[in-house]
Structure formats: structure tokens, C-alpha cells
Amino acid sequence: MRVALAQLDQVAGDVAENLDRAATAVADAADRGADLVVLPELFTVGYFAFDSYARVAEGLDGPTFDRLSALAADHGVGLLAGSHVEDLGASAAAGVDVPETDGLANTCVFYDRDGTRRAVYRKHHLFGYESAETRLLTPGESLATVDFEGFTVGMSTCYDLRFPELYRRLADRGATLVCVPSAWPYPRVEHWETLARARAIENQCYVAAANGAAEFDDATLLGRSTVYDPWGTTLASAADDPTLVVADVDPDRIDAVREEFPALRDRRE
Numbered sequence: 001m002r003v004a005l006a007q008l009d010q011v012a013g014d015v016a017e018n019l020d021r022a023a024t025a026v027a028d029a030a031d032r033g034a035d036l037v038v039l040p041e042l043f044t045v046g047y048f049a050f051d052s053y054a055r056v057a058e059g060l061d062g063p064t065f066d067r068l069s070a071l072a073a074d075h076g077v078g079l080l081a082g083s084h085v086e087d088l089g090a091s092a093a094a095g096v097d098v099p100e101t102d103g104l105a106n107t108c109v110f111y112d113r114d115g116t117r118r119a120v121y122r123k124h125h126l127f128g129y130e131s132a133e134t135r136l137l138t139p140g141e142s143l144a145t146v147d148f149e150g151f152t153v154g155m156s157t158c159y160d161l162r163f164p165e166l167y168r169r170l171a172d173r174g175a176t177l178v179c180v181p182s183a184w185p186y187p188r189v190e191h192w193e194t195l196a197r198a199r200a201i202e203n204q205c206y207v208a209a210a211n212g213a214a215e216f217d218d219a220t221l222l223g224r225s226t227v228y229d230p231w232g233t234t235l236a237s238a239a240d241d242p243t244l245v246v247a248d249v250d251p252d253r254i255d256a257v258r259e260e261f262p263a264l265r266d267r268r269e
Contacts, residue, residue, distance in 0.1 A: 001149040003036045003177075004029035005210035005225040005245040007238055008043050012216055013052040015044045015064060022082070023071055025244060030075035032246055035149050038179045039082030040212040040221075041158045042106065047183030048216040050132040057104050059090025060120065065109060073115030078148050082181045082210070083108045083123065083157055088138060096120075103138040108155050108181055110146050119144040121155035125163050143170060150251035151177040151206075158182035161195040161209075164202065171203040171264065176254045180209040185219040192224060200228035204258050206249050213242045230257040 006025035011017045022039055029037045041047055044064055045056045058064055064084060072079035086107035088098045099105070099122065106123035122140025126133045143166070145154045154175030160166055161180060170178055178199065184192045192211070200207040207228045212221040223240035227247035236247035258264060 001035045001151065001251070002033050002246060002248050003038065003208050003227060004032065004034035005038050005208060005227065006040070007211060007213045007223050007225040007241075007243050007245060008040055009242040010043050010046045010212055010214040012046040012049040013056070015056050018044045018046070019064065019067055022068075026071050026075055026077065026079065028244055029246070030077050032244070034077055034246065036078040036080065036153075038080045038208055038210040039181060040210050041083045041181040041183040042085065043082045043212060044084055046214060046216060047212070047221075048219050050136060053085045053104060053136050057085040057087040059087050059094050060096050060107075060109065060117070061094045062087075062090065065117075068109070069111050069115040069117065072111035072113060076113050078113055079111040080153070080155065080179045080181065081109050081111060085137075086122070099141045100138050104136060105138050105140060106133070106157060107140075108144075108157060110144070110153065110155065112148070118148075119146040119155065121157070123157040123160065124166060125159045127159040143173060145170065145173050145175055151249070154178040156180050158184060161192075161199060164199065167199045167203050171205060175203075175205060176251060177206040177208065177249060178203075180207065182209060182211045183221055184211050186222045189222055189224065192222060193226070196226060197228050197232045200230060201232035202263075204230040204261070204264060205254060206230060208247075210245075213240055230254055
């Protein structure tokens with residue numbers, strides 16, 4: 001399977017422009033043979049555009065989600081459509097199961113090749129360090145996995161990388177590829193690289209970490225989107241400019257690594 005990480009530049013608060021950039025990236029990825037495309041965290045609004053969160057929030061049946069679904073169908077790709085500010089009340093009114101019936105969430109959606117919504121993940125760990133996220137958003141409560149092209153794909157978001165127990169729970173649910181839409185800023189380059197690689201090594205799975213490449217008034221995203229294999233080896237990576245990171249991943253590689261080095265089997269709880 002070929003996975004593509006869209007490392008997008010973003011205009012703070014401009015949903016239409018950011019969606020257009022995502023559409024171009026998805027089309028480019030499809031042209032390069034991608035089966036699965038992963039977009040960054042909160043790319044439609046820009047993570048640090050906190051004052052715009054309430055304005056752009058919508059339910060899972062809203063126009064932004066509809067366009068992303070159509071992108072997947074139009075190009076025949078699986079699409080982990082980054083994350084967006086979800087209006088939980090609007091989703092609940094549409095019959096979607098939500099952790100709360102009021103408030104906002106940082107929400108990832110996985111669309112299949114025909115545009116069908118297959119899974120929803122709401123960010124569990126809200127970033128409290130010099131961020132308004134904990135004040136503005138409601139944390140998620142459930143994990144999400146989906147079977148796609150021989151993989152069990154798990155989802156997490158950015159700051160979740162610092163909490164290894166979440167990834168172990170995904171591994172226990174059979175995850176063999178974990179996608180991580182992110183908005184990781186400078187200066188914590190070493191943290192970004194080390195944590196994503198560690199999650200791959202300790203769970204003997206692929207990790208595809210898709211970061212943004214954008215500059216805001218008080219922060220700059222560091223890019224460096226990367227795909228790691230189950231040994232923690234870098235398969236493909238980028239610097240900090242907008243680009244597309246493409247790598248081929250093999251579900252049989254998971255079994256081979258776990259058989260050769262059976263760390264998960266040797267685990268004691």
C-alpha cells in the first residue's frame with residue numbers, strides 16, 4: 001500500500017483556501033499512486049487560530065466534511081482527513097454518537113475510497129502548554145481503528161504522541177499502521193522525531209505522522225512529516241516546507257518483525 005502525507009501550508013481562519021490546498025494535495029497524491037492520504041491537524045482553520053474555532057465548527061454532516069468525503073470518492077483513495085473543529089451539538093442532532101452533546105472537539109475522520117465515513121477519532125489529550133485547546137475543546141473518549149488494504153489503521157492526534165499507553169491500546173486492538181495528523185511547532189524538533197519513532201518501535205507497527213508547514217503570529221509548524229516502519233526506520237520524510245511525503249508500506253512486514261523480535265509476546269502486564 002502506498003501512503004501519502006500532505007504537509008500543508010495553511011492560512012489562519014481561511015477554510016475555503018485551506019480546503020483548496022488540501023484538494024490539490026490529494027489529487028497529487030492520487031496521481032502518484034497513493035492508496036491512503038493523511039492530512040494534518042486542524043488544517044482547515046490553522047491550529048493556532050484559536051479565535052476562529054467557534055466560527056468554523058460544524059457537525060460531521062457539515063459542508064467541510066462533505067467536501068472531504070467527495071475528495072476521497074473523486075480520487076478513489078482512502079482519506080484520513082486531518083482533524084477539524086467539530087460542533088458536537090450539531091453532530092448529536094444529526095444522530096452521531098458523541099462524548100458530549102455540547103461543545104467542540106478536535107476530530108479526525110477516515111473516509112473510504114468511495115467517500116464513506118468509516119471511523120471518527122476525537123483527540124484524547126488536549127494540549128495545555130501555552131495553548132487554548134484545553135479551554136476551548138472537549139477531549140475524546142474512544143479509540144478508532146479501521147481495516148484498509150490489509151492494515152488495521154489506528155488514529156491519534158499530535159500531542160497524543162506523548163502518551164504511549166494510547167498507542168499500546170491501539171496495538172492491543174490490532175493496529176498495524178497508526179496515522180498521526182499533527183500541528184507540531186518549533187522548537188521541539190527532537191521531541192517530534194523521537195516520540196513518533198518510539199511509538200513505532202515499541203508497538204512494532206508503522207507510524208505515519210503528518211505535520212503542517214505553516215507560520216502563524218506566535219508559532220511556526222516544523223513540518224518533518226515522516227513514515228516509520230516497525231523497526232523505527234525512516235521510510236520517507238521531509239524538511240519544513242509544504243510537500244507530499246510518499247512511502248510504500250507492507251502489512252506482511254508487521255508479522256515478520258514481530259516474529260523475528262517478539263517483544264510484544266514477551267510483555268508482562
